[in-house]
Amino acid sequence: MIEFINKLFGRQNSGATAKERLRLVLMSDHLSLAPEMIEAMKRDIVDVISRYVEIDNSKMDVHFEHQDKSLAMLANIPITGVARNNPPGGPGNGSKADDDAQAASAEARAESAPAPQAAAPKPQGSGNGPRRKRKKSGGAQAQGTPAPAT
């Protein structure tokens, strides 16, 4: 919160900047050092999505990108077909797969910045726009934000 206020007034000190940069660079270091983990995660993502829609496995693209204050996982998974009688075999919130969502790309976004995100996660509009999921990633700790202001 204090960080947010400081940022608002452009008052972030270089120590905080260093910490932020470090957090980000270590996340991407750890990801690049764990290719087998990423492969396993891709398989799991495919597993989950395939329960609801048909996807083109071969054209799937998952990668990580540095965005302003966060590291994002961007997944582009072409959907080739949607089952009529959606049978959510899996647990959890059986998503209402929209019929007209043909070939829409699902974009999952794993946020991990503890920094205040100005925009709240948009509630799912029923339309065929890309789906956005936000969740805190477990990648790095979100604890110990520095320092009380005096």
Next chain:
Amino acid sequence: MHQPAVEPLQDSAGKTLGRAIVITSGKGGVGKTTTTANLGTALAKRGASVALVDADVGLRNLDIVMGLESRVKHHVLDVLEETATLDEALVRDKHSQTLYLLAAAQTREKDDVDTDKMIALIDSLRERFDYVLIDCPAGIEKGFQNAVAGAQEAIVVCTPEVSAVRDVDRVVGLLGNKFTPQLVINRLRPALVKKGKMLSVDDVNSILRLPLLGVIADEPDVIVSTNKGEPLALRNDSQTASAYHAIAARIAGEDVPAPVVEQKESFMDKLGNLFGGRGKR
């Protein structure tokens, strides 16, 4: 809060062996050699027998920091290649009867070192000394592998900089499950931390999450002591020396209070705080 740095002495075939501890960091220039020299000096001051091994083949420096450069006649590779005995190669410290240095070869390369022979050398030192401190070269290549191979414990030295923390993180990953490295944060400048212009101990360790062995402030007397070739830990009248002594005590298993780095405020700092009480960080 503090971490008891106790690891039981290694027993092997009934014999009590010393502890071989590698001092590493990944990044160069963070103070591995200075830390090795001072911890060796501090441990010896406590009465322990200590061998310092310079594993930085090709870039020998520990002899300089210890002020023993003129006494070095043989080096690690001489011993590994049996052109000198261990006794011939070990150089006794100027100040302590129980502190010895095994210098690195200056004119050779890190690839010349045979890992198995290095392990055997460290083992034979462990039979004779309570502690074997191995000064690891920078990098994560062969020199690092050789330095780590014979050790059972690791100390990672990190400065409060993004690059240093990143490299330590990498090294800790490479050390794997064999070690639980303990952390020494070196060259901390408390005044800068207070102003929010330097990563704090908590900042660094909230990321690395290692047992914190100690914190060494960035003080001019460290440089002065290196200039003279007399490790600061020889002294008792310096705050930085006390920090090294505290680390040595922790290594020896003593329950020393958590490291506190004193704020040395100048008059101007105090003046500034008095008048300019604006929000920090």
